[in-house]
Amino acid sequence: MDAIAFHDLSKLAPAQRAALLARTEADLSPYLRAVEPIIAAVREQGDAALVDCARRFDGVALDMLKVPVQAIGEAEKELDDRLVEAIRLSVGQVRRFHEAQMPEELWLSERTPGAMIGDRWTPIDSVACYVPRGKGFFPSSAIMTAVPATVAGAGRVVIVTPPGPDGTADAATRFIASLIGIDEIYLCGGAQAVAAVAFGTQTVPRCAKIVGPGSPWLSAARQLLSSRIDPGSPAGPSELIVYADDTVPAELAALELLVESEHGPDSSAFLVTADPKVARAAAAAIPGLWEKMGDYRAGFSRTVLGGDKGGIVLAPSVDAAFDFINDYAAEHLAVLSTAAFDLLPLIRNAGEILLGPHSAIPIANFVLGPSHVLPTGGRAATASPLSVFDFLKRSSIAYVSRAAYERLAPAARAFAHYEGFQAHENAVSEIRQDILSRAPAADR
Incomplete structure (x- = not known):
C-alpha cells in the first residue's frame, strides 16, 4: 500500500514542526551558483547564448527566437473548439476581475487645510510575462499574467516561454496572446529568459519587470538580477494546504489535496485537520485517486504526499490547526467546511483562500478571475497575489x-x-x- 506521510503536531518537537514549514525553494544557493554562467553568457553573447541554451536545456535547435506574428494570429485553428471556448471564458473572467480592481487614477483631498494631497497611479513601461513549460503546457499562466498587465495599461507586454519540441510556443499560448492583443512571444526559458529581459539581446527587448511562476532556476536568476530588473512577486514551486472538518466528506479533501501535489516532486501539499477520523478517511481515499491518474502525475503526487513536504497534519485543536496554517502561509488554502466563512477570521496568511466544498482549486486556477500567480515559500505572510497593482506605480501628489x-x-x-x-x-x-x-x- 502507498505510504502517506502522517504528522501529529502534538508529538512534534519545535525543530520537527519547523521542518514541516520549510519549502524546497528555501535554499537557492546551489541554483544561484549554477545560473551565474548562464546569466553571464546571455549578457555577453545575447541571442547566440539563448540559442545555445535552447539546444542544451530544451533539446531544440531554434531557427528564430521571436514567434512570427502570423503564427500567433492563426493559432486558434490549431486548437479544438472546447479549449478555444474555455480560453475565451477565462480571458473574459480574468479581465472583468482586474478591471474592477483598478484604482482611481488620481485622487486629491484637502486633509490638511490649504493643502491638496493624494495619489496618482500610472502603468509601468514594459513587462515580460513568463509562461513555464517544464513538466507540461501552462498557457493559463499567460492569461493570469498578461491580462492584468494589459488591463493596467503597461506600455509594452511581451511573453517569454521555453520552446517546445517543434521550436515554437504551444498553440494555446499563441492564441491567448492574439486574444489579448500581444504580438511579441520570445522563445527562451528559465534563467536565460530572466537574463534576456534584464539585459536585452539583439532580438529580445529589455523589460522593466518580469512576472510569472517558475522553477528554482528562474527564482535564482530573479534574485541575482534584481538590481537590473524588477523580479516581480515570488512564485516558485506549487504549494497547498487543505483544511477539512467532518462537515464535508473526507474523500473531497483527498481529491483536492492531489491537485497541487501533481505539479512536480518539488511541490508541497498538506491536509490539515483536527479530526482523526477525517485524517484516516482521507488517507484511505488517496491511493484510489492515484489509480485514476496517469503514472507520470501520480508519481509526482506520491513523492510529495509520502515525503517531508506533504501528507496529513493532525492538529490537537482547530485553533492549533490554524496556527500551523498561518505559520505555513501557503500559496493555496482550501477550507473544506460548511462553516468556512465562520473560519475565515482565523486565517491571516495565505495567497488565496478558497471557501467551501464547491470552490475547487482548478476553477480558481483557470477560470474564476483572480490571478493564479500567488506568493510561495511562506511569502504569503507579507506578499499578495499578482494583480493590476503589479503593473502600476503610485506617485504621491501634493500642492501646498x-x-x-x-x-x-x-x-x-x-x-x-x-x-x-x-x-x-x-x-x-x-x-x-x-x-x-x-x-x-x-x-x-
Missing part, C-alpha cells in the same frame, strides 16, 4: 498653498535643524520668503 506653507514651515524647519540638514532648513526659512517676495504676484 501659501497659508498652509506658513502654518507648516516652522515644524519642517525644526525637523531639519534637529537632523542637521542646513539646506533643508534654509528651504523653509526667510530665504524662501525673500525669493518669493521678488516674484510676480501670480507666482507667489
Whole structure:
C-alpha cells in the first residue's frame, strides 16, 4: 500500500514542526551558483547564448527566437473548439476581475487645510510575462499574467516561454496572446529568459519587470538580477494546504489535496485537520485517486504526499490547526467546511483562500478571475497575489498653498535643524520668503 506521510503536531518537537514549514525553494544557493554562467553568457553573447541554451536545456535547435506574428494570429485553428471556448471564458473572467480592481487614477483631498494631497497611479513601461513549460503546457499562466498587465495599461507586454519540441510556443499560448492583443512571444526559458529581459539581446527587448511562476532556476536568476530588473512577486514551486472538518466528506479533501501535489516532486501539499477520523478517511481515499491518474502525475503526487513536504497534519485543536496554517502561509488554502466563512477570521496568511466544498482549486486556477500567480515559500505572510497593482506605480501628489506653507514651515524647519540638514532648513526659512517676495504676484 502507498505510504502517506502522517504528522501529529502534538508529538512534534519545535525543530520537527519547523521542518514541516520549510519549502524546497528555501535554499537557492546551489541554483544561484549554477545560473551565474548562464546569466553571464546571455549578457555577453545575447541571442547566440539563448540559442545555445535552447539546444542544451530544451533539446531544440531554434531557427528564430521571436514567434512570427502570423503564427500567433492563426493559432486558434490549431486548437479544438472546447479549449478555444474555455480560453475565451477565462480571458473574459480574468479581465472583468482586474478591471474592477483598478484604482482611481488620481485622487486629491484637502486633509490638511490649504493643502491638496493624494495619489496618482500610472502603468509601468514594459513587462515580460513568463509562461513555464517544464513538466507540461501552462498557457493559463499567460492569461493570469498578461491580462492584468494589459488591463493596467503597461506600455509594452511581451511573453517569454521555453520552446517546445517543434521550436515554437504551444498553440494555446499563441492564441491567448492574439486574444489579448500581444504580438511579441520570445522563445527562451528559465534563467536565460530572466537574463534576456534584464539585459536585452539583439532580438529580445529589455523589460522593466518580469512576472510569472517558475522553477528554482528562474527564482535564482530573479534574485541575482534584481538590481537590473524588477523580479516581480515570488512564485516558485506549487504549494497547498487543505483544511477539512467532518462537515464535508473526507474523500473531497483527498481529491483536492492531489491537485497541487501533481505539479512536480518539488511541490508541497498538506491536509490539515483536527479530526482523526477525517485524517484516516482521507488517507484511505488517496491511493484510489492515484489509480485514476496517469503514472507520470501520480508519481509526482506520491513523492510529495509520502515525503517531508506533504501528507496529513493532525492538529490537537482547530485553533492549533490554524496556527500551523498561518505559520505555513501557503500559496493555496482550501477550507473544506460548511462553516468556512465562520473560519475565515482565523486565517491571516495565505495567497488565496478558497471557501467551501464547491470552490475547487482548478476553477480558481483557470477560470474564476483572480490571478493564479500567488506568493510561495511562506511569502504569503507579507506578499499578495499578482494583480493590476503589479503593473502600476503610485506617485504621491501634493500642492501646498501659501497659508498652509506658513502654518507648516516652522515644524519642517525644526525637523531639519534637529537632523542637521542646513539646506533643508534654509528651504523653509526667510530665504524662501525673500525669493518669493521678488516674484510676480501670480507666482507667489
